[in-house]
Amino acid sequence: MANNLCVRFVKAAVGAIDASHFAVTTEAIPSAEMGDIVVQNAFVSLDPYQRRQMMPNVAYANPLNLGDVMVGRAIGQVVESKHADFKVGDWALGHFGWQRYTKIKVSGAEKINLDGFSASTYLGALGSPGVTAWVGLHAIAKAVPTDTVVISAATGAVGSVAAALARSIGCRVVGIAGGPAKCQHAVEKLGYSVCVDYRDPNFKQLLAQATPQGIDVDFENVGGAIFDC
Structure with missing residues (x-):
């Protein structure tokens, strides 16, 4: 018989996160009530914001309480529906959490x-x-084909897409990432013209060499010391 596999948050995050911060539980599959759907999740997300919701004494969005299902966006198929807008087999996206099945009001899906795709x-x-x-690239920065676009956190989820979008309109794209392996990945797999390692002691000089015509767009995903350059 099928059951609901859940990942629950059981220990506040201080320092590195490991398996001890979570507990995997086996629970009954929820049943839909009027206005609900039940979604069998196919994929769940792992995103930087989740760490802040796991930290103690941090006011960020909706902090997690111990015992909560781990927060996260997910996509899956409807297996039960009690709302006319969804039928069984439809795909649904929302903040369904780290669990196999989620019951949710349709307003949250x-x-x-x-x-x-x-x-x-x-x-x-x-x-x-x-x-x-x-x-960020089009509505805010309004990048144009002649621009040099510098993207920090170059290999991350947002940075890698920003790089692809910038290249698609003819921009020269320069990445910033941490460590030689990430920089190599940025150039060889993600199409950056060059990628600068912010951990290198000569980072400022290397960034200047990588942008001899200056920087038209700084797509800043990090802030702090890198932004001050």
Whole structure:
């Protein structure tokens, strides 16, 4: 018989996060009530904001309480519906958490037409990271083909999509990442013209060498000392 596998938050995050911060529980599959759907999740997201919700004494969004199902966006298929807007088999996206099945009011779910894409794409390039990248590059920075665009956290979910979007309109794209392996990945796999290692003691000089014509757009995902350069 099927059951609901849940990942629950059981220890506040101080320092590195490991398996001791979570507990995996086996529970009954929830049943839909009027206005609800039950979604069988296919993919769940792992995002930087989740750490802050696990930290003690940090006012950020809706902090987790010990015992809560781990927060996270997910996409899956409806297996039970008691609302006319969704039928069994529809794909739904929302903050469903780290669990196999989620019962939720339809106001907390978005119906998704996959349009030939993998379902996981709607948590990445067609999800929040992709929208963030598009709005930042086009609506805010208003990048144009002649621009040199510098992207920090170059290999992250937002940075990698921003790089692809910038390249697609003809920009020269320079990445900033931590360590030689990430910088190599940025150039060889993500299409950056060059990537500068912010851990290098000569970082400022290397960034200047990578941008001889200056920087037109700084797509800043980090802030702090890097932004001050």
